[in-house]
Amino acid sequence: MGNILRSKRFWLIAPAVVYIGFFMAIPLVQMAYVSILERGDYGGVNWGAFSFNAYVNFIFERDLMDNLVVNTDYIQIFLRSFGLSAMTMTFALLLGFPTAFYISTQPQGRRNLLIFLVTIPFWTNILVRNYAWMLLLRNGGLLDSLLNWAGMETGGLDILYTPYAVSIGLTYTYLPFMVLPIYASLEKLDHRLVEAAFDLGADKRRAMTRVILPLAAPGIAAGCILVVIPCLGAYVTPELLGGGKFMMIANLIGSQFGAARNWPFGAGLGFVLLAIVLISMMVYSLKFKSLPEEKI
């Protein structure tokens, strides 16, 4: 009977797992494989011809004499992506922690409403969200007009299509991912622990730094990972708010499948990005014994 039951469960679970396995796991493995193939002469891939050019290309390029020389273009894009992601994470944390804390001190009904308000933008179209920021940030846009009206002669704000605009947009896009896990750990926090800290003579600042923050650490760490990871893979925001001038990793990857027509290089970049994601997930789960997603 036990065997029959087990096999019934097997058949229930199989469709979803096989589907994801076939259309996601296999493609990911294949992507890693493509990254060590030769690029086709007219785009595409030379199946069966191996080459590490994708990875060599990342750092070196061949000059006219066919010598390998260091090319920092791609490294710059990576560094910019990490920098923007770190900046976004910092903004999101500075805004997100107080907000999560605020929500966690509210009465139950209000909490649910506020958390719902935090999640709504996540479910709306990412193009539309970024487009709304274009309306706000462009010259003659709302922010510009507001500043002019307040007496500042901006002469055109010139903030759209800059890294600042990208950073504002990224923060906006991934902010909910910071608030939700922090809220989840603050909600579970026993308020009597904070009261005990007060009772033992801690003032508010020290109750915050010595009790609340350490206990919310798993949530904060989860929030940071959940913000940084999609940031590193952000495609739409740099495209729209950066005007395509400030490529991030995802745009570089995308361009290999468009104009640049270097699929193995694109696959290699994708594989590196995936590796960064999986390694940070692993580090998190080793430290906190759960996946960051489970904190939401």
Added chain:
Amino acid sequence: MSEVVISAQSVGKTFGAGPDMVKALGGVSVDIFQNEFFTMLGPSGCGKTTLLRLIGGFEQASYGQILLEGQPLNDLPPFKRPINTVFQSYALFPHLTVRQNITFGLEMKSVSRREANARADEMLDLVQLAEYGDRVPSQLSGGQQQRIALARALAPAPKVLLLDEPLSALDLKLRKEMQVELKRLQTETGITFVFVTHDQEEALAMSDRIAVMQSGQILQVGGPREIYEQPTHRFVADFIGDSNFLIGDLVEAPNGGRAINFGESQVINFTQDVAADKSNDVTVSIRPERLDIVGADSAVANQLAGTVRAVTYFGTDTTYRVDLDGQATVTVRMQNGDGATAQFAQGDRVGVVVPSDAIRVLVD
């Protein structure tokens, strides 16, 4: 109490395999009779719920078999057994009304709608909730949900009703009420009730017979009085009520009959008929309320000498901790009230009188 309804024959159940294997039930045999209120009593993890779930068909026995009126049940799924269950959580279907809950089992047995509704009314009357048919379970109190769970399980007129700690979620007052109620329902319906609980008082108050279980084994089966007054195992005596445990050697009494020697020439006669396979270092159980205290100079027979170490007043009674000379300490419970025996104080030399039928020699 003649026909055997349920017969468990060396039924065992293990969960998991390899190093994680848990032995939940280790080959128990018991007969449950028609029209009796049978209770399986024991601490959590003793196997009582496992045995109940095996009878209900929710788990399959690893070995042994269970017979219903002589027919083996082993391969029948729960929905083919004329046995119903009152679950610990009640498990009332939250999306159905009370009436729909009660008619659920009848509908599954293809009873006509009209008949099922009539039966539901009958059941609602039986549990005294006639007005509540159109409510949904979340609108009922815990005690009412409990009654509906009973009505639902009784509606298909099962041969046996299984009850899995159904009173554990209720507060004390309601629990006492439901104990009376359960007993009434059992008597009125004439259905065999198999009840699982860890509450010894509940078991004593309701049951015709009790099986005391520990570590996947049934230690003793008997009526409440028998279980309390004649426990066979140290665990039984300890789990049900309070008990003193003393160790001594079985000897021939000076005046014939049997006696037990606790050393230091403290010898007490007793009447129980014991097999003589073991005579040294046997454990005996004596209930504190069966003991009596007299002054050290009293000439009453069958007494042990000792010194009062502590006196605790409990209102209805007083307990004395008496240190028997060179032996263990015993607790003596004496009722307070008019004509109460003389008061003793800490440090008094006293005699503890042991009636010869108060001693139970245990098998372990």
Added chain:
Amino acid sequence: MKVDASNPLWRFRGITSTAMFFFAYLYLPIVVLIALSFNENRLATIWTGFTTDWYLVALSNDDMLRAAQNSLVVAVSATVIATIAATLAAMGMTRGRFRGENGVSAMLVLPLLVPEIVTAIATLLFFVAIGIKLGLLTIIVAHTVFCIPFAYLPIRARLEGMDPSLAEAANDLYANEWQAFKRVTLPLLWPGILSGAMLSFIISLDDFVISYFVGGAGATTLPIYIFGMIRIGITPEVNAISAMMLLVSIIFVSVSFLIDRIRY
């Protein structure tokens, strides 16, 4: 924490003002976008009067309508397949542990972990390698993959919250496994299923990056169409289309949220 926010003990400096700023930051762009979609002025940012004309312009744009239709076809197909697979999987995953359960769980949420751009190119390469023509079909297949976890999680959560003795009670009352599923499990599960399906639907309807890469030239979904329009420039018509998309998402999410709160 269960605290009384009006108690001064729980007031930390800067918390409330930051939270207020947070919500303003979160909703300002949305409010501005919707407001500007009713602006009469062609230059979009100077308010000159209220009009619904841009919506009429947008709704009579055949290309836009075709793209919207494509999006609907994709979202409905992906939702139906994903919800069925997710419901079955959730039922299999509840009730007791089994060997390899962690691996299976990880597989079911894998699409949430992998960055969208990586999913997009990996899937593109896969379709090219096995020689399937890019189009609506490939978009549907790719969307179904990431819709599965969105449908799976709420259904699983509901099953986990369900008293396991309910199904046993149905069995005990003479319902066989199918009857127990139909009469007890399914009626109690439907809010989770519906909520999961709605989330899948909206996540598919909104997806841009994956559709953009695996759709090929012929299959334009609504987000791809909007992307093209935005690249050309900011116009009142884009405002109107964007506002409609926002509204659809917000309505769907709200309804899904409300359904998920249904408790018996």
